[in-house]
Amino acid sequence: MPHTLRAPLAPPVTRLVPAPRPGRAARPRATLVAAAVGLVGILTVQAVTLFQPGYLPDRAGVLYLAMLWWALGMTTATLLLHAAPRRLAVGLLLAGTVTIHAVALTHGPQLSDDLYRYVWDGRVQAAGIDPYHYGPLDPELAHLRDRWLFPDPGGCAAIERGPGCIRLNYPRAHTIYPPVAQAYFTAVHLLPGPPREHKTQLYTSLASLALVALMMTMLTARGRDPRHAGFYALSPLAGLDVASDAHVDVLAALLALGGIAVLTSRPRTRSAPAGPPSAAAQAGAAGGPVAAGGPVAAGRPTRRRTWIAGTLLAAAVAVKLYPALLLPAAARRRPVVVVGAAVAVVGLSYLPHVLAVGTGALGFLPEYLNVEGYGQGDRFLLLTALGINGAAAKTAAVSVLAAVTAAVMRSEPSRVPVERAALWLVGAAFLVATPVQPWYGILLVALAILAGRLEWLAVAAAGHPVYVSLFTDLPGDARTLRVSSYTVAALVVLIATLLRRRHGTHACPQAAIVTG
Structure with missing residues (x-):
């Protein structure tokens, strides 16, 4: 039988990995x-x-x-x-x-105090009244007022304001907020949740x-x-x-x-094999176009x-x-x-x-x-x-x-x-x-x-x-x-x-x- 030559076993390669500097991993x-x-x-x-x-x-x-x-x-x-x-x-x-x-x-x-106007607008709409029709002080809305948004003298003193105070800003003006905001105010009024503010x-x-x-x-x-x-x-x-x-x-x-x-x-595509970050990913990480x-x-x-x-x-x-x-x-x-x-x-x-x-x-x-x-x-x-x-x-x-x-x-x-x-x-x-x-x-x-x-x-x-x-x-x-x-x-x-x-x-x- 012919003699089979076998290569000598190579010695194990020892890779020298630099030891981490003390404290670097802990930073x-x-x-x-x-x-x-x-x-x-x-x-x-x-x-x-x-x-x-x-x-x-x-x-x-x-x-x-x-x-x-x-x-x-x-x-x-x-x-x-x-x-x-x-x-x-x-x-x-x-x-x-x-x-x-x-x-x-x-x-x-x-x-x-803007949120009080939000609450008021939601209350008005829930009552079936268009929020752009009247201002909060108009007599047509008197039945919607309460002692929270329109405090008595004791309530005004409790919030460190003078007598006759009103929580709403611009109480004589019609609302300023656009319709989708108004829909949100109404939804919040109708949804369950904690009281008041x-x-x-x-x-x-x-x-x-x-x-x-x-x-x-x-x-x-x-x-x-x-x-x-x-x-x-x-x-x-x-x-x-x-x-x-x-x-x-x-x-x-x-x-x-x-x-x-x-x-x-x-649309989602198949995941690419793991590897170094692409140029697109690097651009995205920097806030640039991808x-x-x-x-x-x-x-x-x-x-x-x-x-x-x-x-x-x-x-x-x-x-x-x-x-x-x-x-x-x-x-x-x-x-x-x-x-x-x-x-x-x-x-x-x-x-x-x-x-x-x-x-x-x-x-x-x-x-x-x-x-x-x-x-x-x-x-x-x-x-x-x-x-x-x-x-x-x-x-x-x-x-x-x-x-x-x-x-x-x-x-x-x-x-x-x-x-x-x-x-x-x-x-x-x-x-x-x-x-x-x-x-x-x-x-x-x-x-x-x-x-x-x-x-x-x-x-x-x-x-x-x-x-x-x-x-x-x-x-x-x-x-x-x-x-x-x-x-x-x-x-x-x-x-x-x-x-x-x-x-x-x-x-x-x-x-x-x-x-x-």
């Missing part, structure tokens, strides 16, 4: 512990805020607490983003979010939790970390303006993001999905009018379908009220714009700081928004995702119109998180100093404070944008994650 866990401490700090600030003496925003201490909340919220969200294990960090974020909303249910509103707070908190869940789902679909939703969930917008003050703006943001989700969704075949492709959406998206966006407009700013960003692929759906939904929602009260269906809106100073052109804080006032300020504001709208319409959806294009429009509107209501920033923050442009959180945070300064005496000149708040926020956005361009990255620099 993510230490970050998780620090995040847990941050959540405790947020809850402490929330509890102190809830029990501040005085009526609504007429307290300087509430502003300081709100800004401290912003600082703690943004710091804690950043820590959770870098904490490990990831599943535990997500659980901690969700637990903290639910706890913040639950704590808010133990006390009444803190900065605004807490019922409205409960359902608004549920909408806020749904918004957090939707953001996390959309972030995951874009190949990004769902923990970015913490930049909304841990902010005073969620815990104070939504959970405590129950602003309906959270419903508008939920519907608007739902429209974006439908517009950018793609190529076709990735989590969110940039192809043209179907007519059906576009119609559904336009319907949801229109419903958001019929809750609060400013989500209309999202329509140009959504209409770049199928403008006729999006605009057609928006016009149909808004028109149909207003139709029963127009038939009932005619032009009165506009409610208090025209007068409200004048009360806010937009009619005179003196509400535009950054423009007036540049010496542009009156009619010139209104012309400049319209020109800026028109230019941004044109830029959005010319942009390519595969390069500029819907959420980023929408952020351009909403962000420009904030910097031009400089609204005093901080809760308007809920939509802005949601878009900033989805677009990976966290520097815009500074613009949302600027609303709290502006708003509180209208109701209480603060150190220094109030107008300087208001202008400075938006000026600093605008500089943060500008610097972050320049840094991003300089370094050629889509990611928002951590230095741009500010507290406002």
